[in-house]
Amino acid sequence: MSTDSLKWLWYASPQTFYPLAGILARGCAVAAAVLAVIGLYIGFFVAPTDAQQGEAYRIIFIHVPAAWMSMFLYVVMAFWAAIGLAFNTRLSGMMATALAPTGALFTFVALWTGALWGKPTWGTWWVWDARLTSELILLFLYLGFMALQAAIDEPRRADRAGAVLAIVGVVNIPIIYYSVEWWNTLHQGASVSLKSAPSMAATMFAGMIVMAAAFWMYSIAVTLVRVRCIILERE
């Protein structure tokens, strides 16, 4: 037990984490590429055409995983921020800083692909629906986090100020999730849930899961590369 926890703490130091991050980043980048190819193949060639939405629905293979990641990454960011505040570790703050741009990117992708999907399906690029709006607010939260960190010159203060903001902002995540129930609007309810069987063809579901895994690997790889840059810059 004690040696186990020691091993984990061993990598809490930026110097020892740096080479590990390099190996992990390379592995995850390869996995992301392979999974993306498989996922896109399933999405474009294997999954059947949707009865109502036609071919336009295929953008969900990008849209849904991106939306998942955008919310999930914010929670991860807040998690590292909280760890950094509680234990005063340098690496945690760097992780939070490194996660923010990837999270913002996925939020933007989710919004953009949502607009592309909404035009043929709903007949409009944008509606002021609860989920779209909360996703937009999430993008603002990411940008605010990045702007705050950019405005502070001293890296330790930037880490900790950003951490407080991230933890405050994480209040927004449940609001996004429950907004569908709170305001009854245009956006369809979640099609995939843990409790019931997915209300879509198995191949569509598989494609989405594989793409989600690909995005996951991509996020890890990019974040670790960015952490390595931050370590080099600061240490």
Next chain:
Amino acid sequence: MLAALRCIVYRDLLLALRRRSDVATALLFFIIVASLFPLGIGAEPNLLRSIAPGVIWVAALLSSMLSLGRLFAADYADGTLEQILLGAAPLGAVVAAKALAHWLVSGLPLVLIAPVLALQYDLALPLFWVLSLSLLIGTPVLSMIGAIGAALTLGLRGGGVLLSLLVLPLYVPVLIIGAGSVDMAAAGLAPDAQLLLLAAMLITAAAFAPWAVAAALRISIE
């Protein structure tokens, strides 16, 4: 502890009273913003009636945000804040007192003047109460959340614009529920649910925001 809090509230109010123009500016801003909308959109009464709750609430949001910069800036500049941090009174409580003072100076006047703006927008009389009540419950939440942003951006360059970027997204739920309560009443339904949700936000903010502000202040000062 209570004596210290009363002292802080009294001091902040006194300071605001000595600089009356600061208070008046934020209030004037509120009135001007609300008056600009009919000029831009057109003075069609039905349209005005339907946008009134949202416009008045957005104006309140912006006006409350404008005065946030002053919440800690003066104390930070003259070293008072450092003394407060070193002092015996718990920082979370002191911060809550400062937020309360900020609300008394910048939030309460908005609540009192809002019915006049509602007149301009030709709102029905019963809605005045709902509007005032929603602002009365909602604006303290704005002061609480805003204090977090003010503490985080203390002493930063471009603090004002940054503050708006941090704080406005967090204001959104208050805006939605607050304006929603008036819309609800305008549709002839009971606005109780929205007002209770606002009250829940107020309680949550009052319980947790001071700790976040205190943590942010400690980070900014050291």
